Amino acid sequence: MRRSERIALISKTLSENPNKIISLNHFGQWLGAAKSSISEDLNIIKDAYKTSGQGELTTIPGAAGGVRYRTKRSADDINAFLKDLSSTLQDQKRIIPGGYLYMTDVMFSPEFSSIIGEIFAQLFIDKNPTHVLTVETKGIPIALMTAKALNVPMVVARRDSRVTEGPSVGISYVSGSGQKIHNMSLAKRALPENAQVLIIDDFMKAGGTARGMTELVAEFKAQVVGTAMVVATAVPEKKLVEDFTTLLILDSIDTHKGLIDISINNKLM
Amino acid sequence: MRRSERIALISKTLSENPNKIISLNHFGQWLGAAKSSISEDLNIIKDAYKTSGQGELTTIPGAAGGVRYRTKRSADDINAFLKDLSSTLQDQKRIIPGGYLYMTDVMFSPEFSSIIGEIFAQLFIDKNPTHVLTVETKGIPIALMTAKALNVPMVVARRDSRVTEGPSVGISYVSGSGQKIHNMSLAKRALPENAQVLIIDDFMKAGGTARGMTELVAEFKAQVVGTAMVVATAVPEKKLVEDFTTLLILDSIDTHKGLIDISINNKLM
Numbered sequence: 001m002r003r004s005e006r007i008a009l010i011s012k013t014l015s016e017n018p019n020k021i022i023s024l025n026h027f028g029q030w031l032g033a034a035k036s037s038i039s040e041d042l043n044i045i046k047d048a049y050k051t052s053g054q055g056e057l058t059t060i061p062g063a064a065g066g067v068r069y070r071t072k073r074s075a076d077d078i079n080a081f082l083k084d085l086s087s088t089l090q091d092q093k094r095i096i097p098g099g100y101l102y103m104t105d106v107m108f109s110p111e112f113s114s115i116i117g118e119i120f121a122q123l124f125i126d127k128n129p130t131h132v133l134t135v136e137t138k139g140i141p142i143a144l145m146t147a148k149a150l151n152v153p154m155v156v157a158r159r160d161s162r163v164t165e166g167p168s169v170g171i172s173y174v175s176g177s178g179q180k181i182h183n184m185s186l187a188k189r190a191l192p193e194n195a196q197v198l199i200i201d202d203f204m205k206a207g208g209t210a211r212g213m214t215e216l217v218a219e220f221k222a223q224v225v226g227t228a229m230v231v232a233t234a235v236p237e238k239k240l241v242e243d244f245t246t247l248l249i250l251d252s253i254d255t256h257k258g259l260i261d262i263s264i265n266n267k268l269m
Numbered sequence: 270m271r272r273s274e275r276i277a278l279i280s281k282t283l284s285e286n287p288n289k290i291i292s293l294n295h296f297g298q299w300l301g302a303a304k305s306s307i308s309e310d311l312n313i314i315k316d317a318y319k320t321s322g323q324g325e326l327t328t329i330p331g332a333a334g335g336v337r338y339r340t341k342r343s344a345d346d347i348n349a350f351l352k353d354l355s356s357t358l359q360d361q362k363r364i365i366p367g368g369y370l371y372m373t374d375v376m377f378s379p380e381f382s383s384i385i386g387e388i389f390a391q392l393f394i395d396k397n398p399t400h401v402l403t404v405e406t407k408g409i410p411i412a413l414m415t416a417k418a419l420n421v422p423m424v425v426a427r428r429d430s431r432v433t434e435g436p437s438v439g440i441s442y443v444s445g446s447g448q449k450i451h452n453m454s455l456a457k458r459a460l461p462e463n464a465q466v467l468i469i470d471d472f473m474k475a476g477g478t479a480r481g482m483t484e485l486v487a488e489f490k491a492q493v494v495g496t497a498m499v500v501a502t503a504v505p506e507k508k509l510v511e512d513f514t515t516l517l518i519l520d521s522i523d524t525h526k527g528l529i530d531i532s533i534n535n536k537l538m
Contacts, residue, residue: 001317001320002313003273004272004273004276004310004313004317005313005314005316005317005320006317007273007276007277007280008276008277008279008280008313008314008317008318009280009317009318009321009323010277011276011277011278011280011281011284012280012281012283012284012318012323014281015280015281015284015285016284016285030321041273044271044273044274044277045277047274048270048273048274048275048277048278049277049278049281051270051274052278052299054278054281096433096434096435097435100433100435101433102433102434102435102456102458104425104433104434104456104459105422105458105459108413108422108423108424108425109422109423110413110414110416110417110420110422110423113413114417136405136406137405137406137409137425137427140406140409140410140413141409141410141413141423144377144379144382144409144410144413145379147379148379148383151379153374153377153378153379154377154378154379154410155377156373156377156406158406164365164369164370164371164373165365165371165373166365166366166369166371187371187373189371189374190373190374
């Protein structure tokens with residue numbers, strides 16, 4: 001097999017398996033090439049990715065070593081994506097009677113959710129999360145794509161416990177408006193003790209749901225390493241969770257004039 | 270830029286954008302190369318993918334033309350994956366009191382769900398689905414990965430209608446056991462008329478939920494082009510939907526002996 005053919009296959013494999021360490025032996029055996037040739041192939045791919053801002057290849061030495069691909073977008077790239085995302089969300093047809101913003105199609109879109117997941121992964125990869133947690137329903141696609149980019153499992157808290165998932169741990173929490181008590185539960189087998197959990201959601205207003213997830217994680221004797229959402233409202237300024245990362249800030253929805261004001265969180269990077 | 274570097278970048282872009290037609294001009298401008306060079310690059314990638322069973326590259330002529338990548342697993346590859354999946358699911362620790370099977374971790378795993386999605390896409394791509402539909406919650410990851418592989422939007426029916434999604438169409442349906450009436454709704458703006466819908470779910474027993482989704486699609490004046498799930502039970506043999514594709518068949522769960530009997534659907538291919 002020619003070098004260029006090997007590179008086509010190695011590049012495909014790496015980009016489809018982000019944050020996974022793949023041994024040089026694996027590529028060597030698969031492609032019938034010496035380790036030294038694979039090593040040269042990887043250097044070419046590494047340079048090509050780096051030059052064009054397509055991500056980072058790292059060589060990990062040792063017995064468990066190999067090569068690992070991670071997305072690495074520049075601040076400019078992330079800003080350009082968020083500008084595109086916010087202008088999509090500011091379309092006045094998205095205003096729902098009652099002053100809500102229709103975001104479901106964006107959250108459920110494979111195209112948007114995969115890039116959002118890659119950005120979340122990039123922001124939190126140094127915290128070494130072992131699990132990504134969300135609560136059903138709308139956050140699932142972005143949580144899944146984040147988990148994929150991090151190469152860790154996703155776990156999903158349910159609004160009601162399910163007989164098909166066995167024993168579960170449940171909590172009650174108060175929504176941000178303080179008017180209503182909700183329940184949230186997670187199968188006991190879903191999360192091991194000392195898991196390092198990244199909490200992901202699509203939207204945050206007062207932070208009641210994020211606070212609930214934080215409390216659920218504590219019940220599992222696991223730790224929260226980060227909390228991130230796509231959109232957080234500017235009001236109330238004080239949220240029920242102290243530390244969170246939002247991509248966008250929803251400043252206001254003027255149902256009368258049909259205006260939605262969303263800005264990029266400039267504290268992000 | 271050298272040919273091998275261009276190939277690394279083109280291969281990455283194609284594998285990250287399945288079923289999307291990308292023009293040769295796009296690659297040419299991005300990589301600073303003549304169309305004829307890009308064309309040669311693509312032939313090398315095409316051969317490498319084909320030789321190693323890594324998918325199919327097709328050149329589409331004309332003004333809207335370009336190159337398109339699709340996964341194309343061999344029957345042997347799919348069988349090997351399904352064997353692995355069924356042995357994972359047959360672990361006796363998965364039996365939940367009440368005779369249920371714990372599958373959530375598998376459905377929520379980015380690794381399993383992405384391959385399941387690619388297989389569903391491969392099985393139905395010739396029916397030209399324009400949307401992938403599932404009902405919350407467990408089917409969402411496989412539906413999303415199917416939608417990603419098909420390059421179409423995913424839509425999710427809810428168990429209860431949400432104020433944040435605007436006007437919705439709701440139906441009531443009877444579960445397979447005939448004991449209980451459930452509701453399912455979908456935001457009106459989620460699905461256009463004449464959409465060609467692929468219905469995806471994780472599990473089917475009597476087919477009540479799949480039947481419900483079929484009726485919901487009809488309410489939108491859209492058409493169902495296929496119904497697929499990961500696991501269907503052998504009993505009852507007669508389901509509430511006539512035409513469906515399942516990857517695996519759950520023959521029995523013996524809670525007493527701790528035995529789960531799952532087989533690969535040999536009518537699949």
